[in-house]
Amino acid sequence: MLANQDHLLDSDYIPPDLVKLTVKKISSTPIEMRAAASEALSTMFSAAKEDGITLYAHSGYRSYKTQNTMYYNRLKKNNGKDDGVVAYPGSSDHQTGLGIDVINKAGIGKKFTSAFAKTKEGQWVAEHCWEYGFVIRYQKEKEDITKIIYEPWHLRYVGIQVAEYMRDMNYCLEEFTDEWQRTVYEYEH
Numbered sequence: 001m002l003a004n005q006d007h008l009l010d011s012d013y014i015p016p017d018l019v020k021l022t023v024k025k026i027s028s029t030p031i032e033m034r035a036a037a038s039e040a041l042s043t044m045f046s047a048a049k050e051d052g053i054t055l056y057a058h059s060g061y062r063s064y065k066t067q068n069t070m071y072y073n074r075l076k077k078n079n080g081k082d083d084g085v086v087a088y089p090g091s092s093d094h095q096t097g098l099g100i101d102v103i104n105k106a107g108i109g110k111k112f113t114s115a116f117a118k119t120k121e122g123q124w125v126a127e128h129c130w131e132y133g134f135v136i137r138y139q140k141e142k143e144d145i146t147k148i149i150y151e152p153w154h155l156r157y158v159g160i161q162v163a164e165y166m167r168d169m170n171y172c173l174e175e176f177t178d179e180w181q182r183t184v185y186e187y188e189h
Contacts, residue, residue, distance in 0.1 A: 056104065
């Protein structure tokens, strides 16, 4: 499932199998993800802990309505300019229930920046997330394709085989989606 400015989710789309995360979170507020993504995240957080890395879930599933509010608040703050920081309603990876923001303790309560990539936690995530079926959704060298700024904290669950393939090919989700759709089309025609 691809959600971006060219592939908008319906305003009433809600993933069918949302569950509350059981991993360490930034607060007691419940965070939800789709069941398979939640299980994979739990396994990844446990593996990180074994390596001496403590990760925190910040934001998982977001409804269209919540994203709409966030987007228009951001526009108001930026004098009507879309700076690529908050996704347009319907284009948010969070609405899929497969996206999650993962941060370290030092990042709690602070503005997210690309500096997370240089932390031991950010480096661990970048090196290992694919082993658990996650990819860094918005890569630095792919901003022109994703139309979203580099977000080393934003992970997207795609499954282990796809995550490994995307890592090996250095694909973002848009590139992977284009490839599999083209392959299916060629096979059927």
